Amino acid sequence: MKTPASGFYRNPVKFRMPTSENLVPIRLDIEIDGQRYKDAFTWNPTDPDSEVVLFAKRTVKDLKLPPAFVTQIAQSIQSQLADFRSYEGQDMYAGEKIIPIKLDLRVNHTLVKDQFLWDLNNFESDPEEFARIFCKDMAIEDPEVGPAIAFAIREQLYEIAIQSVVSARESRLSKKGRRGAEYAPVSKGGAVAVDLVKLFGPKSSVVRKRKEWDVYEPIVDLLSNEEVDALEAKEERNFR
Amino acid sequence: MATNSPATAPPPPKPGDPPSSSTETTPPPPKQPPQPSPSPAKPEAPLSDSKPSTEATVVLVPSHSRWFSLHSIHQCEVRHLPEFFDSPSSSSKNPRVYKYYRNSIVKYFRYNPSRKITFTDVRKTLVGDVGSIRRVFDFLEAWGLINYLPSSSMNKPLKWDDKESKSESGSNTAEPPQPVRENTKRICSGCKAVCTIACFACDKYDLTLCARCYVRGNYRVGVSSSDFRRVEISEETKTDWSEKETLNLLEAVTHYGDDWKRVSQHVGGRTEKDCVAHFIKLPFGDQFLRYRDGGATDDTANQLRQNAAVAEFDSEAGGAAEHSKRMRLTPLADASNPIMAQAAFLSALAGSEVAYSAAQAAVATLSEAYKTTKNHRSFPRNTSLQEAGIASNGGTSSDSSQASRFHANILLEKEELDVEKAISEIIEVQMKNIQDKLLRFENSDLMIEKECQQLEQMKNLLFLDQLSLLFQKQSASKSGERTEGNGVKTN
Numbered sequence: 046m047k048t049p050a051s052g053f054y055r056n057p058v059k060f061r062m063p064t065s066e067n068l069v070p071i072r073l074d075i076e077i078d079g080q081r082y083k084d085a086f087t088w089n090p091t092d093p094d095s096e097v098v099l100f101a102k103r104t105v106k107d108l109k110l111p112p113a114f115v116t117q118i119a120q121s122i123q124s125q126l127a128d129f130r131s132y133e134g135q136d137m138y139a140g141e142k143i144i145p146i147k148l149d150l151r152v153n154h155t156l157v158k159d160q161f162l163w164d165l166n167n168f169e170s171d172p173e174e175f176a177r178i179f180c181k182d183m184a185i186e187d188p189e190v191g192p193a194i195a196f197a198i199r200e201q202l203y204e205i206a207i208q209s210v211v212s213a214r215e216s217r218l219s220k221k222g223r224r225g226a227e228y229a230p231v232s233k234g235g236a237v238a239v240d241l242v243k244l245f246g247p248k249s250s251v252v253r254k255r256k257e258w259d260v261y262e263p264i265v266d267l268l269s270n271e272e273v274d275a276l277e278a279k280e281e282r283n284f285r
Numbered sequence: 286m287a288t289n290s291p292a293t294a295p296p297p298p299k300p301g302d303p304p305s306s307s308t309e310t311t312p313p314p315p316k317q318p319p320q321p322s323p324s325p326a327k328p329e330a331p332l333s334d335s336k337p338s339t340e341a342t343v344v345l346v347p348s349h350s351r352w353f354s355l356h357s358i359h360q361c362e363v364r365h366l367p368e369f370f371d372s373p374s375s376s377s378k379n380p381r382v383y384k385y386y387r388n389s390i391v392k393y394f395r396y397n398p399s400r401k402i403t404f405t406d407v408r409k410t411l412v413g414d415v416g417s418i419r420r421v422f423d424f425l426e427a428w429g430l431i432n433y434l435p436s437s438s439m440n441k442p443l444k445w446d447d448k449e450s451k452s453e454s455g456s457n458t459a460e461p462p463q464p465v466r467e468n469t470k471r472i473c474s475g476c477k478a479v480c481t482i483a484c485f486a487c488d489k490y491d492l493t494l495c496a497r498c499y500v501r502g503n504y505r506v507g508v509s510s511s512d513f514r515r516v517e518i519s520e521e522t523k524t525d526w527s528e529k530e531t532l533n534l535l536e537a538v539t540h541y542g543d544d545w546k547r548v549s550q551h552v553g554g555r556t557e558k559d560c561v562a563h564f565i566k567l568p569f570g571d572q573f574l575r576y577r578d579g580g581a582t583d584d585t586a587n588q589l590r591q592n593a594a595v596a597e598f599d600s601e602a603g604g605a606a607e608h609s610k611r612m613r614l615t616p617l618a619d620a621s622n623p624i625m626a627q628a629a630f631l632s633a634l635a636g637s638e639v640a641y642s643a644a645q646a647a648v649a650t651l652s653e654a655y656k657t658t659k660n661h662r663s664f665p666r667n668t669s670l671q672e673a674g675i676a677s678n679g680g681t682s683s684d685s686s687q688a689s690r691f692h693a694n695i696l697l698e699k700e701e702l703d704v705e706k707a708i709s710e711i712i713e714v715q716m717k718n719i720q721d722k723l724l725r726f727e728n729s730d731l732m733i734e735k736e737c738q739q740l741e742q743m744k745n746l747l748f749l750d751q752l753s754l755l756f757q758k759q760s761a762s763k764s765g766e767r768t769e770g771n772g773v774k775t776n
Contacts, residue, residue: 066414068414086408086409086414087413087414087415088414088415088416089414089416089417092414092416096416096419099419100415100416100419103404103405103419104404104405106403107403107404107405107406108403108405173413176412177412188389188393188409188410188411189409189410191410191411191412192409192410192411192412192413195412
């Protein structure tokens with residue numbers, strides 16, 4: 046499954062999450078009778094489907110939600126899993142891809158903003174490990190931030206993986222053969238792959254330019270209660 | 286996953302555990318690691334204190350989870366959650382990750398041990414896929430390592446409603462408690478065992494639980510402990526032994542003795558256990574325990590031995606025997622052997638303690654006499670010595686040779702003693718030798734270690750020096766390059 050990241054040579058690889066564990070990010074956002082349930086977590090697609098129902102029941106019981114949520118939750122999870130599995134048999138390109146990943150999330154009272162580069166070709170990468178170290182280094186006390194970070198990273202990786210599958214399909218359909226040294230594939234909505242040649246070539250140095258320092262610096266903010274309320278109200282309005 | 290209901294299979298008991306019955310249906314693991322047994326069914330189940338939290342509050346852990354330690358992984362965890370230990374190469378499912386999940390869940394609970402944590406609370410804080418986290422959580426909860434609140438342990442229904450709640454290990458799954466309507470036999474709805482001693486019946490939901498299940502809270506959601514009332518079931522009230530049955534039992538025992546299977550068949554309608562239990566409870570019953578072949582022997586020694594045994598069992602059976610019962614059962618005393626019958630009668634009359642001491646004395650003297658008759662040959666020397674010693678006071682000439690023999694023997698004994706002493710001294714000296722050698726080796730070991738450490742330090746210093754040198758070189762060359770590069774640009 047691993048391809049030698051040699052220059053611009055691309056050969057298709059079976060679709061999977063470009064991380065060391067093949068976990069699917071699942072996002073839930075269900076509203077029934079005015080009760081809103083938002084959640085995001087990672088799921089192991091090799092778990093049997095019975096687990097889905099179990100998990101739904103468990104969650105509903107733990108959070109004391111009305112039982113109508115059970116079926117909705119289960120359905121949502123299953124449809125996302127099915128999506129993931131539909132991509133599974135197909136090929137995706139694994140070229141030189143270093144993409145910037147952006148974090149911009151708020152978990153309870155903690156606000157996290159960050160941007161960093163991630164190597165898509167590294168199939169041993171571990172967003173969970175990154176999240177753990179991030180929380181440790183930034184001395185984040187809220188234990189819920191870690192999983193949220195891991196989830197955000199995974200989600201973005203997942204989107205990009207999907208796009209690479211799509212692009213692989215397209216290029217196959219077009220049958221125009223390899224288009225030469227196309228080392229900066231433009232993806233429709235996601236991150237643009239960083240131009241490696243420009244970055245690491247002989248004309249520039251590895252050291253980042255000063256003006257980019259702010260962009261790549263992690264920012265962790267602790268919000269007070271009023272700010273949290275204000276932000277939540279804004280989100281609600283956007284949601285509606 | 287293993288629960289502690291008797292019907293499923295808890296692991297075999299650890300040697301040092303409080304005695305409690307555990308039925309074992311799983312094959313023991315090949316390595317024979319120490320494994321806990323379920324705690325006996327009492328509301329104040331034996332709790333052992335585990336690690337205190339930082340505020341010096343005591344965290345309670347059920348005794349069957351005593352093996353748990355935050356720093357290591359126990360064999361039964363490996364068994365129950367093999368997914369983390371099977372594939373050593375997987376980076377997501379390895380023991381380190383398992384430990385991380387487990388320890389964080391446990392710490393989260395212990396942070397505030399008076400409230401229960403839900404899976405969703407924990408899941409939100411752990412990085413990883415929710416399926417495995419859920420399995421670890423279930424495992425910990427089943428073993429009482431989290432959400433164990435002993436004061437309200439009776440109110441906590443185990444979450445085994447789902448039939449799908451079987452772990453990957455496949456073994457030791459818990460059976461969901463199905464409410465079973467039973468009429469006479471009083472089968473527990475939780476563990477499907479026959480209730481014997483005490484029972485808890487709930488009228489609201491038609492449940493009957495044995496004491497163990499009740500204490501462990503092995504009932505459905507929605508049922509609370511206050512709905513149950515206690516129903517005493519002792520053997521007598523449950524199954525009164527009628528006169529006829531008792532007679533049958535005793536007949537059978539005299540005929541078949543220890544063959545309880547046939548006894549129970551003869552009695553009819555009682556299990557073996559019942560027969561044995563009831564028989565033991567009968568005050569004199571054990572008299573007949575061993576005297577199947579009472580008619581065959583005529584040996585006096587045998588008789589007296591039997592008598593002693595009889596008396597012993599009498600006293601064991603708890604001397605509060607009723608006179609009427611004894612009288613009623615003396616007809617059975619005319620077994621084929623009249624002597625035995627006499628002995629039985631006498632011991633019955635005389636009372637257990639008297640008979641016991643009498644029998645003991647009789648046995649003691651008998652055995653002594655027996656011994657002396659047998660070992661007569663091995664005491665010739667001593668007896669003759671004693672005789673010689675006594676007779677030598679008389680001073681007859683024929684005794685002089687005996688006297689010299691006497692002296693010779695005394696000297697021999699002395700020599701033996703001396704030799705023994707010498708040997709023991711030699712052994713002592715050799716041991717001291719060995720000890721000294723050991724000490725010397727230890728010292729030299731220490732010295733070598735110290736030298737090793739010194740070497741290591743020197744190595745590190747050298748490495749640092751090399752590194753700094755390299756850095757200096759690089760910065761020198763780089764500054765050289767940059768000046769060159771700038772030079773090019775300006776051009």
